Amino acid sequence: MNEDLLKVENLTTYLASRAGIVTAVDDVSFSLKRNRTLALVGESGSGKSMTCLSIENLLPQNGKVAGGRVLFKGEDLLKKSSKEMEKIRGREIGMILQDPMTSLNPLFTIGHQVGEVFRYHKNLRGEALKKAVIEVLEKAQIPAVAERLNSYPHEFSGGMRQRVAIAINVACGPDLLIADEPTTALDVTVQLQILRVLRELQQSSGMSMILVTHDLNLVERFADEVAIMYAGKIVEQGSVKEVFTRPMHVYTRSLLAAIPRLDEKVDRLRTVPGQPPSLINPPPGCRFAVRCTLADDKCRTEYPDWTKDGKQGHQATCWKAGEAIK
């Protein structure tokens, strides 16, 4: 009975740049059920943020969705008008942005900025509005809320601002929360706190979450499913347990191998050398081939088909899925 809350099918997004048209998101498909967390993992430029912006139809001026469907509760979001999307955003779908230092308007108090969502989506005013604002800020675990309502964002630390952003986005009880690298700009000690807040909110409300990150430790702790993105495409996806214990794609395997472990003594950290390819004229074959230690001519010329493992949807696009890494 647990049907998909969100189903992304063959999503493709273009970005115009001075050098040409970049295919930032290339034929990406995944799905997410209720009360589940999907982690979207990749390095900078892999397309994870653009995917999220495409879902919300909030691409920058030089971007455009070129194809595919984004089915949310059965309806294609890409076909909706601006007005319809305005009703969905903030109410049914929330999104936390990466940098808390710039995502809050410096000229409005935080009480006002949180209150806006209640004002527009639930039509609250006056005392009811104030009460709702205090309530949701407390849920985001911000101390001494009542005195802080008239403070400005610059009076808060990064961690606090991110909590305000969380409060803003969960205020109306959304079904889906997209968290775009919510902790990347914060101290390590604060990171776990923020994610715990998110986890508790999720458990108490049953909302689904897309967690965009490049930190595999967070994925392991907080996500149910994971999709690994590289150069605009999803190269491996499945449940976190399966992907982490039986990774197929060489890229995934290299990422996992690169995580330093406390019980190992190493002289040098393992890295994955090289750079992702240009997305204006991507190579015909596997895009990771240039950096891959196992790649052969077939890898370079033929884009790999999906190789499946198990029955829970674990799959990867890699010709070398079974081979051991040298």
Add this chain to the structure above:
Amino acid sequence: MPENKTPTRSSGLAKKIQIVMAVSLLVIIILAALLAPFIVPYGPTDMSLGDSLKPPSWAHPFGTDSLGRDILSRTIYGARISLFVAFCAVFIAGTTGGILGIVAGYFGGFWDALLMRFADVQFSLPAVILALFLVGSLGPSLTNLIIVLSLANWARFSRVMRSEALSLRTRDYVLLSRLSGASHLRIMVQHIAPNAMGTFIVLVTLDVGIVIILEATLSFLGLGVQPPDPSWGTLIADGREYLSTAWWIAIFPGIVLMLTVLAGNTTGDFVRDKLSPTLSARW
């Protein structure tokens, strides 16, 4: 909410065409000014009372004025004078103001504060009024005009060059120079000035248009270039009383003036995009 269109690359082309047109126009006008004596169909002061107030024709593309003088020839000579005055004034204001600004920004302290107060003095009066006051006091001659235009204009250069010097003087290579014993003069000449040159060029290009307009205003009011020398401003003033009967006397010089400043501003914007995009609109 505006829908995102499929991104294209054609907007870059439009911009390129603009720049080419602007620079070409500028080159044509400057060449015309330089070669004026050789290319004008009539002398700028040649009168022909029988031909007075004639509308534009093949013989006189810009028409004639009340004394039968050919407007086209006078306009070309006007370019000569207006551009000469503008370039001189910008050069003087730019180098003087720029050098003062660099020295002030580099050394800081009392002299810096003093210079800034003098700059404030220039900023406390609108350029036109300051220029009127000075010309009114010193007397209207071509030399005085150039001096006055420089005096009404130098502070802008000082301010910008000063802030350039302020930010450049803390650079590592400057500190290294000091440690190796270079004199302040050497550092300013070898390190500060060359690195500030980009911004300086932007300022100069954008300033020419401003000075052309300022000179035209003064000449229009009778306190700039003096008759019989033609400047665009005096030509427009000549045409003023004939606006209803012989509009071409004032309008054609006006159009040429506008096109010149337009070309200059477009070129200046382009230069700024390339050399110093962060230069704020305030200066």
Add this chain to the structure above:
Amino acid sequence: MFNYALRRVAQSLITIFIVIVLIFVIVRIVGDPTHIMLAPEATEADRQVLREILGLDKPLLVQFMRFLGDMLSGNFGMSYAFNQPAMTVVLDRVPETALLTFSALALATVIGIPLGVISAVYRDTWIDVVGKLFAVVGQSAPPFLFGLVFILLFSVKLGWLPTGGFEGPETLIMPALALGWYSAAGIMRLTRSSMSEVLESEYIKMAKVKGIPYHVVITKHALKNACLPVITFMGLQLGVLLGGAVSIEAVFAWPGLGSVILNSIAGLDYTVVQAAVTLIAIAFTVINLIVDLLYSMIDPRIQYA
């Protein structure tokens, strides 16, 4: 904040002092005013008597102190042409010029800001092209040229508006528009670039993520942040507009401060010129001071040490 204010006020006072000294010096350069003040038949002895009366034979420093003292009590000498105290002549004309200047500024703002916002929101569309054209034309010609073109078009050819003078709102329209176009262009460009920058910011993305209607995002969220630099710019425009007012007043026969300055220069009535220039310099130094202080108060983030 207080220290900053104190510093700025001190700077302004120094600037005003330098202005006064310079005006004093320049007036001395102009020469001996006794030649103008007396009839041409007056003898040198007469002039010497007048010099003693005016105190022109005293040492320069004494003259300066007297000058300063006179100025502080509002005495700028007598206007020969009007036979009134120079400052009275000047102050008499201020309202007309103020009306012209502020009307031009108001028009420039009312046209420039919306045009800039629309250009930013509909960036790179034909609307933006029209807006940029408006701005580019406005900054390429002196105001008096616009004035003449307007007269040619609207008075001579179409007969809609009077060619000049000072009676009723019809005589204000063309001068204010001609004067204000240059400022409108600058305001439009600044608004456009400021707005474009703000629209790309993260907090605007956040506002959209919240589902706030787009027109509210633009007018409430973006505009408030974008108009900070525009406000200081507007303060600076007053100076530009006053400068342009001189030639506009000449073109449209508008009886203001600009035309009185021009006439006084032509008529060698230097006390009036001196009074006007001093008044304007002090007024603008004070205006710049106020604008700077206001700016630091509007933005809650700015803490001037």
